[in-house]
Structures are given as structure tokens and as C-alpha cells.
Amino acid sequence: MSKIYTIKDSILEHRLFINRIVIAFIVILALTAGLIVRLVYLQIVGHEHYATLAKENSIKIKPLVPVRGMIFDRNGKVLAENTPSYNLEIIPEQAEDLKNTLIRLQQLLAISDEKIEQFQKQRRREKSFASIPLIIGMTDEEIAKFAVARPFFPGVDIQVQLVRHYPYAELASHVIGYVGRINENELKSLPEAEYRGSSHVGKIGIEGSYETELHGKTGYAEIETNAQARAVNTVKTNEPTPGSNLFLTLDIDLQKTAYDALDIYNGAVVAIEVKTGGVLTFVSRPGFDPNPFVVGISNKAYQALQNSENQPLYNRAMRGLYPPGSTIKPFIALAGLEYGATTFAHRMYCPGYYQLPGVAHRYRDWKKWGHGSVNMNDAITQSCDVYFYSLALTLGIDNLQKFLQQFGFGEKSGIDLQGEKTGLLPSKEWKRKQRNQGWYPGETLITGIGQGYFQVSPLQLARATATLANKGEIVTPHLVKTIASADAIVAGPENHQGRIELNPDNLENIFNAMINVVHSASGTAKAVGHSLNFHMAGKTGTAQVFNIKQDAKYNENQIDFKLRDHALFIAFAPAEDPLIAVAVIAENGGHGGSVAAPIASKVIKQYLKTHAVRNP
Template sequence: MRRYQVIKDRFLENRIFLSRTVILFAFMLLLVAGLVSRLVYLQVLGHKRYHNMATNNRIKVTSIPPTRGIIYDKHGRILAENLASYSLELIPDQVTDMEETLQRLQLALSIPPEKIAAFNKQRKHYKHFDSIPLLLQLDKTEVAKFAVLRHTFPGVDIHARLLRHYPYAELTAHLVGYVGRINERELKTLPEAEYRAMHTIGKTGIERAYEDVLRGHAGYAELETNAQGKPISELGRIDSIPGADIYLTIDMDLQRTAYDALADYNGAVVALDLDTGGVLVQVSKASFDPNLFVTGISYKDYDRLNNSKNKPLFDRVLRGQYPPGSTLKPFIGLAGLEYGVASMQQTLFCPGYYRLPNKDHKYRDWKKWGHGKVNLDDAITQSCDVYFYDLSLALGIDKISTFLHKFGFGQKTGIDLKGEKSGLLPSREWKRIHREQVWYPGETLITGIGQGFTQVTPLQLARATGTLAKQGNIITPYLAERIIYENRAAEVEHPIQKQIELKFGNVQDIINAMVHVVHSPRGTAKRIAKGIDYQIAGKTGTAQVYTVKQDEEYDEAEIKFNMRDHALFIAFAPADNPKIAVAVIAEHGSHGSSIAAPIAAKVIKEYLGMENKQ
């Protein structure tokens, strides 16, 4: 075979090698340039951003919730306090699989589905690094059970928190109110800096009205954390500012007396300190336990309260609107005297009914055989309807409406709570606008005895009674007496009292007639006068729940309980130097004299007994 000799071209090989070396070197330079440019970006251009990210990985800023202020009664008894409790909380940033984690927690701790649903709604409005509560008020068993499983739940931990507690429960539910979990609507409007560390807010009562005072201000802490996000040291802190404490005008001894005195009746009792306008008693019954709402009420409990026939969630003092019945008669009588339409000596014969001129319809008196010959004093003492039918017709609806408006009827009282109703004071103009009808004389008659369109709240009625007792000095009720901040105390400013221009003699004549209601042998509330050495001025009332037809008679024994008349009573004492005014409404109590008056008497006697001991 022929052999071939391979001729090598060294120049070409060197050229190829050199070109490859240059390309490789250029590629390496490109990589180095990219690396250098990236380092320049990280160390110079992006330094601030990445430094902050690194710091945030190492340092965690956490909110410090403030301690909510305590609420006291006038004697320093705690009405709302903070108790230590444990909560199960999750930090979304540290939870790998939220759904799986929640499912496992639900199985491990028997968490109700509604709690999981509430948590999922709530976490949408929080930051991913915030600690969000899933369960509040864990008991010792639940804490111990989770402690065993803690290592299997990254991002989930137990925190010690202060939870609101109401030691008097039903006694102060509507008055003090309650705090509850912040809902979606509130989260959108509340200042984030203040509420990030908080999970509850005042919902009703004093808790809601004085939320800004009771809440305090959140603080912040900088924590150094390890790679797992666990705090290892505290780098800095701005302490939270605790909420202020509030002292109310309420006297819990009187509050309990009034609540117990209502016994099986639903209704309301309000008592005012006539020297100051402070509310001594504010009872709304039926009531509920506000502690149920603090950690989130269950669907079952809420449904039970919301659908109860007794309406325990309804605040009867502020929002209950009732016909005033005969408790309006002293004010109608005073209007007659002030306008010169009536006098104390003027008499009228009461046959048990009243007819408008040229009309056959009978407007009946509660006493079907009548009261005979009566003057204004007798008419108030015995609560004669016929006398006030005649007086109301003589006054006319325009004068009645104008005069009653001066005493606050048809208006909010201005108490330092939210949600108050204004009642209804009818007039010719009101009916034209709201009913698109003219005003009829018969409507004037029934307005004069507190029936018809007229509606009052118990608080409104107590305020008007106090204003009458103070000779026209308008009483503005309030609850917050003092606010105690961290380093100082402040008296709460209250509205300046106004004066209705009234003739002293006329007011005194009406007060004397109200004294006779209690202390005269013919007075409708004479039974409460026993055992006292001072005089009570009062007026009984009965408010119709439904209208009895012309040819029918009201037979209480045959009427269902929820269709019976409401029992009312207003009073103040001592009559010659008034210290306290009381208004009572006992729903379906039928008779103000036998049901409502004794309730008011218990409150008055206890309060004045306390006054004498001081």
C-alpha cells in the first residue's frame, strides 16, 4: 500500500488557536463586565433598595397595641375592664400553604367553620406581615394542645393579649355597650397606623361614643430576627399610649334596683341627677350579655338574640318610641295656664265621655262613669281625660306643638351616646308633609292625653320631667363625668343649660297637682307615698297598644299580654327641692299606678336614702 504523508500547516493552527483564545478571552471579559456591572448595581445604584430588603429580613417592625381605657361608675366600680387572654394568630408571610395550614388547625383544635370564614375575610385587609388572630380567648387545654404541635405550624403562634370584659353583663349592656371585631367596612375607613395592632373597636354605647378616648395610640417595636423570622432581640421601641379611663355618672346600686324592679316586664327606667343633668340610671330591658360579642359572637347565639320576641338587642331608652299617655297631661295643663286658656279654679263636668260640637262620636274617659266636677288640679290628680280633651281643643294643635317643643319633645336630648331617636311631636304641618292630609279636631283631643301620633323616648320623657321640676331650666343628660388620661384628669364639658320662660306660679300649681297624684287620697299613685317624710311629684300614664272600638270595652283579662297597654310613670323628688327625676315605661304593664309607679318609687327612695347618709 502506498503511504501518504500528512503535511501540517502550523501557521494555520496557530492562527485558529489564537482566534479561539481571543474569543474566549472576550467572552470572559464580557462575563466579568456583566458581573462587575451587576455588583455596581447592587452595591451602588440598588444599594438603598437591597439594603432595606436585607434589613427587613433581619429587622421586623411590629405594632404594639395600646391598653384600652377602663370604664367606671360614679363610685369607681368597674363596668368595663381588660383581662389577660391567649389568642392563636397567623402571619401570612410565614405560612407556606395557608389553606392546608387552616385545615390542619381546624382538625387539631376543633375550630368552627365560621371562625375560618371570618379569618379569611379579615386577612384580605391586613398586610402579609401582620399577625392576624384566628382564635381569641383560648383556654388552658387549647394552649397546651397547640404547644405540642407548635413546631409543625410555621407562622402560627400563641400571643398574650388583653380582652374586654363586662363584669355587670346584662345590667349595663346597652349603656356601656361592647367592643367587637373590626369588620371589612370599618377596616376601609379606619386610620391604618392606629388600628394595625388592634382587632376590636367600640360598637355600641359608651364604647362607641368614646372610642377615640378609650382606644389610646399604638406603639412600635423594631425586632432583630433570625433566618426563620423568629425575634432574637429588640433594637428599638416607641411605647404605646394607653387609652384614657372614663368615670360615668351611673350609680350601679340604683341601676340594679331599677333593673330588678322591672321584674318580668320589658321596658326602660331613666333617672337624672337634677343638680347636674348626669344620668344616674339607664336601664333597658330585655338585655343581653355583651361579653358574647367581644371575640365574635357565634351565628347560633346571634340568631337567638336577634330573633327573640323580647328584642334584647334593642335599646329602649334611646330608641324605644312610645305614646306618652297621661304623663303628658302636666305639660298640657301648664300650656293652658301659660296661654291663658285655663285657670286652676275653672271647672268642667266629666260624665265619662266627651263629644265635639255637633258630633256623635264619644271620646271616652278611662273612668267610664266619669269624675264629676273637676278643676285642673283634680284633672291631673285623678287623670281625667275629659278635662284634657276640652283643654286641648281650646288650645289647638299649633299651641300644643309649640309649647311641647320647648320641653324637648320631638327632639333628641343631646346625650353623649350615638343612635338616639327624636320621637315624634305631631303638628298641622307635619301631617300635611308626611301624611298629605289635613289635621282634624279629634286628633287634637287625643294628642292632649298623650295618644295619637305622639311618640317619646324614655330618656326624652325623663328630660322633660326634670325640666319641669327645675322650673323650666332645660336638663341636658350626659353620662361621662371625668376622663382620666395617663398623667392628668379632665372634667367633661357639657352643654350650657337653657331656660324656658315660664311663670313661677303656673309651674308651682302644676307641681302641686303632681304632688297630689302621690299624696292625695284620690291620687292615682297614692300607694307609693307610704314610709317617706318628703313629697314626690308624679304622674301616672297608660299608653294604648291598640285602639278599642267605639262599642267595645277594654277587658284586660281577655286581651293577650303583648296587646295590653304600656304602663308609664314620671316623677321627681323632693317636690320642694328636686334632686332626682325618673321616667319608667313597663311594656304591657297595663297600669302606671300599680306597675310603673312602684318602680320609680324604689329608685327615688334608695337615692334619697343614700343622699341623707352622706
């Protein structure tokens, strides 16, 4: 304050100051220009790049999962459906005091600590606005209890989720199969875009083989999200296409009849509609309840199924392989007629055994004292082994194999299920390749009565029976009748696969012999014949579980149940115009006529009863 300036000082000082002001302003302009250059770089040069980034930032694609198609039987009964499952879910950020909420919920609904822990684990992984399940699959009681207390639990709510349900449980488990959580291998092989939102995939059975149709097409929603991935706004939606509904050829009531008829026996019953190839029953007993597989079966339960003596997970109908036994005899007889190796009327003597020339070994007949003089009709009706030893030897293994192959033995039936077994129709070539051994005449003999290397699945046996009943028109079994999508109903797999040229006279003879099996006094299945008001053609069979020593007497009652022979029966009806063909295998059933035949006859009777109304 005390300082006194001279005028000169003041002017100089002011000049210097103005100088600095001008310099400062120039610097400011230069720096501002620098900012502008950068802005031009970002907003003009980099605009496209940053605009793309901004868009990617905010738009997320959310898959819209289609509803899985339902599965019905031929009469429209539901075999696989989507039922609502009620989950108790909590949105942590909406719950006022999560800790307290959990404690109160635990008191109200008696929730285990394990579930609380699992909830907490999941909660830590998810965003705070995500709805996290506490109880999956609430009971009615839990729902009722919570519904009353709901106002006191903000942020807690019951959420509905669709869960696959199989109302018939173990009855049709091997046909329908089940869906289960997608595993790591499937994740790699499934189309990623289609399964982005799906948690389940068909594993086996129809669920597995018709996965594409049942799954439907996944839709998507373009959702604008914020930095925390919270959905803000839906920009665009492409609705999902629901999965197609499948209508099967299967008759679930008939399936139940067959399943129940097996009763104490493990085994399989396959019934095929002769004219169409549609599978009417596809029983493998015991079955298993597929429902636990949907939500995730516990390891313990799974081990129990795996280790069960009765092997419920084993699909006997198409994976179980058995010697066809005497059920093969009508086919061998037909081969004999077709190839001119014998005639229907030709007679031979059965002493109860057969011997190859110059060999001491006696090939036994099941009837120790023999059938006496038999022609082809007798041989089939009474199931004479000696007759067929002789015929097989006359035909030779090459002819046998060639003829039987036409009926589908030794190859897959082509049914619309995965995992079918081919079985084994032995041949010289097969034996050389597989065993590096020559073919012995004795092996031809036992092939003639359906023993030895010969192995068939119940499905193959049923298919061959249906083809025979269809007079050589080859039947391809299939399970799906129609596929009904939102905009079209299409038929299932095609049936026709060609025909076997057969002499109608020969066929008629064989049919008659098979009718006699059921309806004549000497027939091996005469016990079921009495109760039928139509003609059923059939053939009994027994498949040896173990070899009986020479001259040893086989006594059903004395040996262990598990070592008893398998009982087999094939049949079709009405014999004059066959509609249904059936193959039955009752494991350890002992005798085809007494155990397997009644099962087949029950199925056929029930089928014809309902069918006669529609097809008078």
C-alpha cells in the same frame, strides 16, 4: 516523547505561545474591567436605590396595641374590664413531634376533633415559628391539668390574652354596649394606622360612642426581620398610649334596683340627675349578655336573641317609642298657664266624655262616669281626660307643639350614645308633609292626653321631666362623667343647653298638683305615697296598645297580656328641690299608678337615701 524538535520550531512555538499569553492576559484585563464597570454601576450609581431596598427588606413595623380603657360607674364599680383569657398555644417548630403532641394533648384535655382541625388549618397558613392557639379560653381545670404535664410538651404553652369582660352582663348591656371583632365595613372606615393591630372595636353603647377615647393610641415597634419574617431585633419602639378610663354618671346599684323592679315586665327606666343631666339608670329590660359578642357569638345564639319575643337586643330606653299618655298632662297644663289659656283655679265639669261641637263622636274619659267638677289640680291629680281635651282644644295644636318642643319632645336628647330615636311630636306641618292631610280638631284632643300620633322614648320623657323639675333649665342627658387618660382627667359632655322661660308661680302650681298625684287621697299614685318620707312629684300614664271601641268596657283581667296597655310614670324628687327625675315604662303593665309608679319610687327612694348622706 519520541518527537524531536528543531531549535527553529521551538523558538517559533515559544513566540506563538507568548503571543497567546499576552492576548489572554489582555482579554482577562478587559473582562475584569467589565466587571468593575458593573460594580461601579451597582455600588455608586445605584447605591441609593439598593440601600433603600435593603432597608425595606429588613425593617418591619409592628403595631403595639394599646390596652382598652376600662369603664366604671359613678361609684367606681367596674362595668367593663379586660380580663386575662388563657389560651393553649403551640409553636409547631418547637414541638418535637407535632402529630404525637396533638394526640397526647387530645387525650389529656379531651380536645374535640373540630378544634384540632381548626388548629391544623391555621397552622398551614402561618409560619412555623408562629404561636398558634389550640384552645381559646381554658378552664381552670384544663390549666391545672396541663400545668402538671407541661414538661412533656415542648413547644406547647399557655398564653395570656386580654379579653373584654362585662361583669354585669345583661344588666347594663344597652348602656355599655360591647366590643366585637372588626368587620369588613369597619375595616374600611376605621383609621388604618390606628387599628393595624387591633382585633376589636366598640360596636354599640358607650363602647361604640367613646371608641376613640377607649381605644387609646397605637404604638409601634420597628423590628428587624429576616427573610422568613422572624423578628431578629427591635430597632425602635414607640409605646402605645393606653385607652382612657371612663367614669360614668350611671349608678350600677340603682340600675340593678330599677332592672329588678321591672320584674315581669319588659320596659325601660331612665333616671336623670336633675342638676347635671347625668344619667343614673338607663334600663332596658330584658337586656342581653354582651360577653359572647366579644369572643364571637354563635349564629344560633344570635338568632335566638334576634327572634326572642321579648326582643332583648332592642334598646327600649332610647329606641323604644310609646305614646306618653297621661304623663304629658303636667306639660299641657303648664302650657295652658303659660299661654294664658286657662288658670289654675278654673273649674269645668267632666261628665266622663267630651264632644266636639256638632260632632256625635264622644271622646271618652278613662273614668266612665266622669270626674265631676275639676280644676287643674284635680285634673292632674285624678288624670281627668276631659279637662285636657278641652284645654288642648283651647290651646290649639300649634301652641301645644311649640311648647312641648322646648322640652325636647320630637327631637334627640343629645345623649352620648348612638342610635337614639327622635320620636314624634305631631304638628300641622308634619301631618301635611308626611300624610298630605289636613289637621283635625279631634287629633288636637287626643294629643292633649298623649295619644294619637304622639310618640316619645323613655329617655325623652325622662329628659322632659328633668327639665320640668329643673324649672325650665334644659337638661341634656349624658352618661360619661369623666374621662381619665394617662395624663389628664377631663369632664364628660357639657350639660347646658339654655332655659325655657317659665313663670315660677305656674311651676309651683304644677309641682303641687304632681305632688298630689302621689301624696293626696285622690291621687292616681297614692299607693306609693304612703311609704315616702319626702315629697315626690309624679304623673301616671297609660299608653294604649290598641284602640278600644266606643262604649266598650276595658277590662285588664280579661284581655291578653300582650294587648294590655303600657304603664307609664314620670316623677321627680324631692319636690321642693328636685335632684332626680325618672321615667318608667312597663310594657303591658296595664296601669301606671299600680305598676310603673312603685318602680319609680323604689329608684328615687334608693337614690335619695344614699344621696342625702352626701348632700344633707
